[in-house]
Structure formats: structure tokens, C-alpha cells
Amino acid sequence: MITAARNYLVFLRRCARIAFVGDWRYYTWMGVLTVVALFGLNAYAKQFAHGLIVTGMSDEVSWGVYIANFTFLVGVAAAAVMMVIPVYIYDNEELHDLVIFGELLAVAAIIMCLMFVTVDLGRPDRFWHLIPGIGQFNFPASMLSWDVIVLNGYLLLNVHICGYLLYSRYRGVKPGKWFYIPFVFVAIFWAVSIHTVTAFLYVGLGGRPFWNSSIVGPRFLASAFTAGPALIILALQVIRRVTHYHITDKALLTLRAIVQVSMLINVFLLVNEVFKEFYSGNLHVISSRYLFLGLHGHHALVPWIWSAITLNLIAMVILVLPLSRSLKYLNVACVLSIVGIWIEKGMGLVIPGFIPTPLGAVVEYTPSLNETLVCFGIWAFGLLCYTIFLRMSVPILQGRLAKANEGISEPGPDDVVEDAPAASHS
Amino acid sequence: MPPTVPTDPLAAAADAGMSRRSFLRTSAVLATGLAAVAASLKPLFEMEDITSAEQFMQKYYKELTPEDMKKVLARVEREVEKQYGIRPHVRDLKPMDGVEFAYALNLSRCIGCRKCVHACVAENNQSRSPEIQYIRVLKMPHGTFDVEKGDHYYASEKVPEKGFFYMPIQCQQCHNPPCVKVCPVHATWQETDGITVIDYDWCIGCRYCEAACPYWARRFNFTKPSIPADRINPNMSYLGNRPRRQGVMEKCHFCVQRTRDGRYPACLEVCPTGSRKFGNILDPESEISQILRTKRVFMQLKEDVGTNPRFFYYFDV
Numbered sequence: 001m002i003t004a005a006r007n008y009l010v011f012l013r014r015c016a017r018i019a020f021v022g023d024w025r026y027y028t029w030m031g032v033l034t035v036v037a038l039f040g041l042n043a044y045a046k047q048f049a050h051g052l053i054v055t056g057m058s059d060e061v062s063w064g065v066y067i068a069n070f071t072f073l074v075g076v077a078a079a080a081v082m083m084v085i086p087v088y089i090y091d092n093e094e095l096h097d098l099v100i101f102g103e104l105l106a107v108a109a110i111i112m113c114l115m116f117v118t119v120d121l122g123r124p125d126r127f128w129h130l131i132p133g134i135g136q137f138n139f140p141a142s143m144l145s146w147d148v149i150v151l152n153g154y155l156l157l158n159v160h161i162c163g164y165l166l167y168s169r170y171r172g173v174k175p176g177k178w179f180y181i182p183f184v185f186v187a188i189f190w191a192v193s194i195h196t197v198t199a200f201l202y203v204g205l206g207g208r209p210f211w212n213s214s215i216v217g218p219r220f221l222a223s224a225f226t227a228g229p230a231l232i233i234l235a236l237q238v239i240r241r242v243t244h245y246h247i248t249d250k251a252l253l254t255l256r257a258i259v260q261v262s263m264l265i266n267v268f269l270l271v272n273e274v275f276k277e278f279y280s281g282n283l284h285v286i287s288s289r290y291l292f293l294g295l296h297g298h299h300a301l302v303p304w305i306w307s308a309i310t311l312n313l314i315a316m317v318i319l320v321l322p323l324s325r326s327l328k329y330l331n332v333a334c335v336l337s338i339v340g341i342w343i344e345k346g347m348g349l350v351i352p353g354f355i356p357t358p359l360g361a362v363v364e365y366t367p368s369l370n371e372t373l374v375c376f377g378i379w380a381f382g383l384l385c386y387t388i389f390l391r392m393s394v395p396i397l398q399g400r401l402a403k404a405n406e407g408i409s410e411p412g413p414d415d416v417v418e419d420a421p422a423a424s425h426s
Numbered sequence: 427m428p429p430t431v432p433t434d435p436l437a438a439a440a441d442a443g444m445s446r447r448s449f450l451r452t453s454a455v456l457a458t459g460l461a462a463v464a465a466s467l468k469p470l471f472e473m474e475d476i477t478s479a480e481q482f483m484q485k486y487y488k489e490l491t492p493e494d495m496k497k498v499l500a501r502v503e504r505e506v507e508k509q510y511g512i513r514p515h516v517r518d519l520k521p522m523d524g525v526e527f528a529y530a531l532n533l534s535r536c537i538g539c540r541k542c543v544h545a546c547v548a549e550n551n552q553s554r555s556p557e558i559q560y561i562r563v564l565k566m567p568h569g570t571f572d573v574e575k576g577d578h579y580y581a582s583e584k585v586p587e588k589g590f591f592y593m594p595i596q597c598q599q600c601h602n603p604p605c606v607k608v609c610p611v612h613a614t615w616q617e618t619d620g621i622t623v624i625d626y627d628w629c630i631g632c633r634y635c636e637a638a639c640p641y642w643a644r645r646f647n648f649t650k651p652s653i654p655a656d657r658i659n660p661n662m663s664y665l666g667n668r669p670r671r672q673g674v675m676e677k678c679h680f681c682v683q684r685t686r687d688g689r690y691p692a693c694l695e696v697c698p699t700g701s702r703k704f705g706n707i708l709d710p711e712s713e714i715s716q717i718l719r720t721k722r723v724f725m726q727l728k729e730d731v732g733t734n735p736r737f738f739y740y741f742d743v
Contacts, residue, residue: 046469
């Protein structure tokens with residue numbers, strides 16, 4: 001028992017150490033992220049001291065870009081299942097050794113989500129009121145309490161799955177199926193639930209017709225399963241370039257198929273929504289009118305939503321054409337879909353729900369500089385986490401950081417990393 | 427597993443025992459990092475309203491024993507006195523048995539003078555900067571009930587203007603309040619007399635209730651509220667008009683500090699036209715019961731959202 005604990009601590013220590021070691025590109029990247037994260041921390045300290053008045057939010061538009069980013073990132077986290085399903089249900093070989101990178105991305109995304117909701121709180125010092133047992137947890141009535149459960153649960157599930165698989169690989173033992181396969185399957189349903197519950201946060205509000213629509217949930221999932229795997233496609237190529245980890249083009253093209261289908265569904269659902277809103281012509285269309293066309297001379301969101309739609313449509317065309325089998329074009333399509341969906345979920349979903357107010361006042365919203373810095377800071381911190389996770393896991397998966405070479409110390413030249421083929425998962 | 431395991435040179439470097447030089451380097455990096463974090467956190471020193479241990483540990487309203495409550499009320503009095511130099515009288519007024527409040531507003535009479543808005547601000551110690559108001563008066567063109575056609579910011583020389591009617595809107599004290607349902611920490615709830623209240627010391631400021639309210643009745647303290655000391659209303663109640671802190675919600679509570687003490691809400695008292703009626707709906711002889719019984723047309727705002735307000739609008743017919 002004590003030996004096991006000691007071994008585990010040695011493992012953690014070695015992982016922690018390796019996070020601080022890398023070549024100049026690694027240091028530069030981490031340095032830049034740290035600086036941006038610190039700027040974000042500074043901006044948040046200002047907000048903590050003076051209140052949310054330093055943001056662009058108001059009583060009229062009471063949620064802004066924090067909740068928009070939160071919503072987008074829940075989707076990114078949920079999208080990890082789009083790698084898990086092919087591997088664990090359809091036994092896809094190509095993605096088999098890559099699935100963990102998707103799960104690690106989910107962990108980083110959830111960390112960002114939790115940070116985004118925390119910075120949105122007016123009284124972060126009272127977060128303990130949310131903890132069941134010592135606080136007052138309004139479960140099951142409040143959808144926000146469901147969200148607390150599903151997000152933290154999803155975080156734990158993925159931390160367990162990744163941590164267990166990596167530690168097994170580190171020790172060079174075969175992972176016990178019962179220790180992770182059941183969790184993987186729970187995580188598949190859980191992933192769908194995190195985005196559904198987040199959609200229900202909005203859908204459940206009868207006083208906000210723009211959100212009070214049953215298509216919001218399906219649209220969330222479709223857009224998440226487009227933007228998430230698109231992000232993974234890009235991340236995998238970076239991993240491949242920087243670490244020489246064995247990633248086949250075929251694996252990337254499998255993900256392309258997922259992005260392709262999800263994007264088609266996403267655009268189809270958007271068409272459904274736009275039709276219903278505008279053709280029926282009832283008064284509840286007002287927020288959509290503001291979003292797409294502008295209202296009473298206010299049209300701050302109009303350029304945003306049309307650029308989102310344009311980006312998504314171009315991405316869709318590239319994705320359906322054989323053109324996107326070439327990685328160059330696939331990458332373009334991925335970037336376009338990520339940006340398009342970020343705008344659509346953020347500026348296009350959260351903000352117009354508040355405009356006009358339930359009493360008909362049109363007050364627009366623009367994120368303040370301080371608010372934007374906080375957002376960049378959280379993104380930088382999330383990327384920092386993801387980079388560290390990769391920095392730890394890639395050598396473990398390649399067998400270069402293993403129990404067998406504990407204590408061997410032969411400092412080599414900094415940036416010569418051998419092209420080691422990945423050992424198979426199990 | 428092959429007998430010789432390939433070693434990651436970088437990993438190995440990380441494992442290598444710390445030399446004197448690397449120790450110095452690590453310490454330097456660490457010190458720089460800590461200094462950078464400390465520098466980033468500097469704005470925290472600008473904070474005016476620092477949470478005391480007592481405030482941080484404050485229990486939930488419904489879990490306070492009468493002894494706890496005594497201490498808490500004393501603390502609130504102390505804090506108000508310290509901040510505004512005036513000793514308030516803070517009570518925890520409970521709902522009365524056999525009482526359920528309702529409000530009725532006569533749209534035929536209201537002239538849109540907004541006296542109710544300002545009486546409410548004065549009575550309920552609302553922030554003057556930034557301005558927080560619980561009542562919003564809409565100037566509505568004849569022939570519509572669509573709030574989207576209303577003007578929120580009218581600045582007429584004289585009211586009422588021809589061709590318009592005026593519709594004041596405040597918390598509707600719903601039977602099915604969406605704000606209560608969505609609050610993740612039970613910081614807002616409906617009391618037995620029908621008033622939906624907020625525990626300002628429990629609210630975490632997520633603003634989900636503000637998004638949920640179909641009447642835009644809730645207000646958030648985006649920063650520390652500021653009230654001139656000579657404008658403080660010292661007659662306070664815990665769930666009512668005691669001064670709020672930065673980062674919490676507030677809204678109309680039918681002036682609990684008055685109405686649970688047998689008085690009318692401030693907005694009613696100030697109304698020059700007698701458009702506002704308030705009372706106990708469980709008492710068949712009350713004015714409010716008579717109005718709801720005898721007026722041919724009265725309505726609830728946004729009936730279609732199923733909130734079933736205790737606030738009615740009626741006409742002189």
C-alpha cells in the first residue's frame with residue numbers, strides 16, 4: 001500500500017517535472033500563455049475589487065461573453081465522445097491511440113468552463129453556497145444545479161479515465177478493463193448530458209422566447225460535434241509536428257467525416273430555426289429580427305451573425321467537397337467552423353436572448369476591454385493546461401517516460417526527440 | 427516491453443538530480459513567477475468593501491435560529507452605522523397569518539408621473555449611482571398591450587400626453603415565480619404572504635433569476651451601491667430594504683418593512699392619482715378583494731407565460 005502510494009507520488013513528481021522541461025519552442029509558447037494568463041488574472045482582480053461594472057454587461061443584457069465562452073466550451077468538452085464512440089463502439093484502429101488526446105482536451109475545456117462561470121459570479125466568495133451539504137443546493141429544480149453536477153462529474157470521469165490509462169502505461173501494465181471501460185461508456189452518455197443540460201439552462205426560460213425553443217438542444221450538440229472534432233483535428237496535427245507522435249492522416253480523415261456530417265446537420269437545424277422564426281411572423285420573432293436584421297436602428301449583432309453564417313457555409317462546402325481530403329483545405333475548413341460556431345454560440349445565441357428585454361427595451365452589449373482580457377486569460381490558462389497534459393502524456397504513451405526508466409539520468413541535447421512509434425493501447 | 431526502454435532525453439533531464447546551478451535557476455524562475463502573480467493581483471487593494479469573517483460565515487436565512495438572527499441584525503445595524511453614520515432599526519419581519527398580498531393598478535388613472543419610481547428608490551435604499559430602480563413606467567401608444575411598442579425613456583414636459591397611456595411595471599410577485607425555480611442556491615423564495623424575497627447575504631450573483639424573469643423586475647448590483655448618507659431610510663428589514671452589497675440581486679418586495687407592519691407600500695402612498703391599490707386578498711372585505719370582484723376587466727401581464735402574478739392591471743369600467 002505504502003509502496004503503491006510512493007510509486008504514484010514518484011509518477012506525479014516526474015510528470016510535474018517534465019512539464020517544466022522542453023525546447024525553446026515549448027518555453028516560448030508556455031511563456032506567452034503565462035503572460036496572457038497573468039494579464040487575465042490582473043483584469044479579474046480589477047473585476048473582483050470593483051464588481052461586474054467593469055464588464056459590458058447591464059441589467060438589460062445580464063450575461064455576456066463569459067457565459068458565451070462557457071457555452072461554447074461545454075460543446076468542446078462534449079465533443080470528446082466523437083472520438084470515444086468510434087474507438088470503443090466501432091473499434092476504430094486509427095483513432096485508438098489518439099482518443100486520450102480528445103479526453104485531455106475535454107478536461108482542459110471543462111476547467112475553462114468552470115473558470116468562465118466563476119468569473120461571471122457577482123460574489124465568488126460565496127461559491128460554497130453551491131456545495132451540497134454545507135450550502136443550499138437547489139436540486140433538481142434549478143438547471144444550474146444540474147449543470148454543476150454534470151460538469152464536475154464529467155471532469156472527474158475524464159480525469160479518472162486519462163489518469164488511469166496513463167498511469168497503467170507508465171507502469172507498463174495492461175489497464176484493467178473494469179477500471180475504465182465502464183467509465184468510458186458512462187462518459188459517452190455524460191458528454192451528451194453536459195451539453196443538453198447547458199442547453200436546458202436557456203430552453204427552460206419561458207420568459208425568453210428566443211431560447212424557449214426545443215431545437216436549441218439539438219443545435220448545441222450539432223455545433224459542438226462540429227467545432228470540437230475540428231479543434232481536435234488541428235490539435236492532433238500540432239502534436240504530430242511537435243512531438244513526432246504517430247498520428248496517421250487516416251485518423252484525421254475519420255474525424256473529417258464526423259465534422260462533415262455534424263456541420264451539415266448544424267446548418268440544416270439553423271435553416272429550420274430561421275424558417276420557423278421568420279415565416280410564422282408572430283411577435284416572438286423580435287430577438288431573431290434584432291440578430292439577423294437589426295431593430296429600431298440597433299444592429300450591433302448583424303455583422304457577427306452573418307459572418308458566422310458565411311464562415312459556416314464556406315466550411316460546409318469545403319468539407320463536403322473531396323478537396324478537404326487534403327489537410328491544407330481541411331485545416332481551413334476547421335478554422336472556419338470553429339470561428340463560425342464560436343460566434344454563433346456566443347454572440348448569436350446568448351446575447352440576442354436578452355435583446356430586446358422582456359419589457360421591450362433595446363439595449364446593446366459590447367464586451368469591455370477588461371472583460372475581453374479575462375476571457376483571453378482563461379483561454380490562455382486552458383491552453384496552458386492542455387499543453388502540460390500533452391507534455392506529460394506523449395512521452396508516457398511513447399514509452400519514454402516509464403517506471404522502467406525511473407532514476408535513469410542522462411541529460412541529452414534539448415531538442416532532439418526521436419521519432420518513436422507509439423506502442424499500442426492494450 | 428523490451429528490456430531496454432528508450433528514454434526521453436528531456437524526461438531524463440527533468441529527472442536528473444538538481445545541481446547547484448539548476449537550483450538557482452529554478453529559484454529565480456519561481457521568484458519571478460510569484461512576483462508576477464503578486465503584481466497581477468494588485469488591484470485587489472482597491473477593494474472598498476472587504477468581506478469580514480462574520481459575513482463570510484453568515485448562515486442561510488432559513489437556518490438562522492432566533493438567537494442567530496438577533497446577532498445578525500445587530501451586525502447589519504453596526505455595518506450600516508459604520509458606513510453611513512446613522513443608526514438604523516433593522517427588523518426581521520415575518521409574514522402575517524391569514525395574509526396574502528396582492529396589488530392592483532388602475533391603467534385608466536395612471537398619468538405616468540413616475541412619482542412611484544422615486545418614492546420606491548427613497549424608501550428602499552436603492553443605489554443612486556449607479557441608479558437602481560424597481561419600477562419601470564412604459565409610455566404606451568393607444569390601442570396596444572405589446573410592451574415592445576412602449577417607450578421606457580420618455581422625458582415629456584407634462585404628463586399625461588394625448589394618445590398614450592402609462593403602464594408601471596415592477597415585480598409581479600408571481601404564484602409560479604421562474605426566478606425562484608432557477609436560483610441554484612435557494613437565495614430567493616416565495617413567502618406565505620406571497621412576497622418573493624431575496625437573502626442578500628446568500629445570493630451568489632449568478633443572475634440566472636434576472637434572465638428568467640419575464641417582467642425584467644430584477645436588478646443586479648454591478649458595483650458597490652452608493653447612497654448619500656442623509657438619504658438613508660433607517661427603518662429597515664432584513665429581507666427588505668437594508669442596504670445591499672456589491673454583486674447581489676435585489677427587486678421589489680412590496681415594501682416588506684412597511685406592509686408587514688400594517689402600512690401601505692411607498693409607491694402606493696405617493697401616487698397622486700390613486701391608481702395603486704394594495705391589500706390582503708384573503709380578506710373578502712379588503713379594497714383589493716372588492717376591486718378584483720367588481721371590476722369587469724382586469725388582467726395579468728404576460729398571462730401566457732404561466733407565472734400567475736399577484737399584480738393586476740385594471741380599467742375604470
